[in-house]
Amino acid sequence: MSTPNRVYIARLAGVAVFDPNGDQVGRVRDAVARLRATPGPPEVVGLVAEMPMRRRIFLSINRITSIDAGAVVLGSGTLNLRRFEKRPNEVLVLQELLDRRVQLEPGGQPGTVVDVAMECSRGGEWSLTRVAVREQTGRLTRRGHLHQVAWDRARGLSGISEDRGTANLLAVLEDMRPADLANALQDLPDARRNEVAAALDDERLADVLSELPEHDQVEILAALDRERAADVLEEMDPDDAADLLNELPPPEQDVLLDLMEPDEADPVRQLLKYSSGTAGSVMTSEPVILPPDATVAEALARIREEQLSPAVAAQVFVTRAPMTTPTGRYLGMVHFQRLLREPPADLLGGVVVNDIDPLRPTTPLPEITRRMATYDLVAMPVVDRSNRLVGAVTVDDVLDHSLPPDWRERDTATAPVAVDEVLDGANE
Incomplete structure (x- = not known):
């Protein structure tokens, strides 16, 4: 494998993945690490890449011939096109470890994970070996020092942690199109998804909500306080806002519409009057x-x-x-x-x-x-x-x-049988 010995994974997010012929097949969205039964840093088993049509697949680390912050290149062989599903003993590095609160040893100094590095041993095995941690200073006007420490010097990386922020994960997701960011949010646990969504600014969240399935839109909106929810609805196109409000009970619709600025709420009220499946219910009221x-x-x-x-x-x-x-x-x-x-x-x-x-x-x-x-x-x-x-x-x-009502849902079906016959096993 032609690649640097150490690669920081947050820098891989969004990097293009190419096949041996130089054709782009997708973009890196995360890395998959497997927890060991014995003490030691987790083994990196592969990357998660997003293909066209929002399908996320697993790329075995053994199939990658070059990996760095500029491009990931695959070796010869067939790709498994089945949708990636994380196994119980696996960790998605960016999704689960970024922004986690840890204690630096010795001394127990608190900090926040901003990146994780993987390294390749002489035997060709990749492991999570280094962690970039920013100190918590307790002062709003000063950023803490950044430390790069060995994996075993950061306490709190194992197990489930509810004590984490969103800043570094948002930085990784910043350059995604709204549709791709919506897709990434669907991979997160509900609580984490709501945290990340709430941390987006109003305009960005409005764009992302428009790309999510209706039930996810409703759950994210419900997790916001009503004033913030009304602000986000104001940033949405009137037809998208009307579609979302149509999923809510009429009393809740009225509350949110009353909280919106009148000039933003009026077009939405007009659209809500039209019957479903008609031009009035699907049109935009703000053409040029x-x-x-x-x-x-x-x-x-x-x-x-x-x-x-x-x-x-x-x-x-x-x-x-x-x-x-x-x-x-x-x-x-x-x-x-x-x-x-x-x-x-x-x-x-x-x-x-x-x-x-x-x-x-x-x-x-x-x-x-x-x-x-x-x-x-x-x-x-x-x-x-x-x-x-x-x-x-x-x-x-x-x-x-x-399109069918569930077209925005993540694809859970496997690849067609004709394709599966020539593909390898999943997550090998």
Whole structure:
């Protein structure tokens, strides 16, 4: 194995995993260590890698030819694609040891684990041998010294510990996309998941909640105090907030809506009025809306705003004033590709397209799907009886509500039989 003798595992989080041909197959999410029956540091048996479609698999340490903070390279042979499941005598290093409170020996000085190193012996066996521990100073304005100590000098690494924070685990998860972070949270025990979720800032937590199954959303929201829960709901897109509130009893919905700022709560209240499975229940009430006398340059500047999702930013809806939903009379829409082809000074009223009938709030989901597929649309306008724009259904809204209700759940099934026939045993 071509690799440094000592590797700090937190630095491996998110590192790409490549096959012998140089093709990326996933990213490292954790390391798996096996507790020994005799005294001594745990043996590292492999890594956990996240593959496309959020499947996490086990990579035996014996299959890895190179491992460092830049890349992990696999040797020849077949991969086991079955979903990784931790065994009773195994430890997930980042998930279970980061942020753990320990006592440094000698002297019993308290500290917090910020990283764990694994080392390879001359015989090729990897073990957890070093621990990076930051002292607890008791002072908010001063960070404690960082110590790198042998595994057996940090007391409190074995067994279950409830005494830990979240800062270092959050640092490892910081660069993950919201969907990947949501996936990682599902691997944590409920109490730990709620701790980590609560430590995220409001905007980040709102993004992550939108990627979680409904029951996880409800449990995390319930673990927050109501003021914080209302703040997080304000950061969510109105349609996502409405979907989450729909999972709560009506009295709890009312309490949280009352705690939200009125201008944030009003669009959510409107969405809650629509029947499930209709355009009104899945639409976003905050598409990009501009008047007909706005210029192409203004429209391009608007869709470049960072907070807009790609589906929402793909087109501009043109209406009479007012510009917030429900708007004035709906005039049509302009796709961003058309904007790129027109002179910047031209007015939207001269390039608007209105040859496709808009949806009604009561239009059922199958009809929405059929019409969007027929016209190859990324989004469709939704108008009321007075032809006022009340929202837009985007392709991601349609996908979210067309897939099975449990599609966000972690995949617990094994790989297909045809694949299993050529794969090795799990977690070998």
